[in-house]
Amino acid sequence: MSARLPAHLEAGAIMRLAETQGGFATVLAKGERDAGTVLIVTTYRGEPSVLYERMPALDGSRSFVASKREDPENRQEFAEYLARRRRQDPDIWLIEVDIADAERFIAQLSGFA
Structure with a gap:
């Protein structure tokens, strides 16, 4: 049995x-x-969004890291990137989180790995 938490949970x-x-x-x-796979898009009060996804580390752990940042001058490109990722892998989950301190929030998710 896998120790990984099911994606829906x-x-x-x-x-x-x-x-x-x-x-x-x-x-x-x-x-x-x-x-x-769970991907997280963070946003807060109109600030540029950031996409986080789990990446493997050398020690075997998997933590969320920022993989894409929205360009405030070209917001459409970020939306197109998310749509492209979804088409490439229909198994991914995209969760948008609107929260004040996104970096702190993402750091707390390390326990879910």
């Missing part, structure tokens, strides 16, 4: 954590229920 936990910290989260796209 991880998505729910991320959403609840955001709400407990005064933020809001929503699922932009549902992926494969158990084995889908």
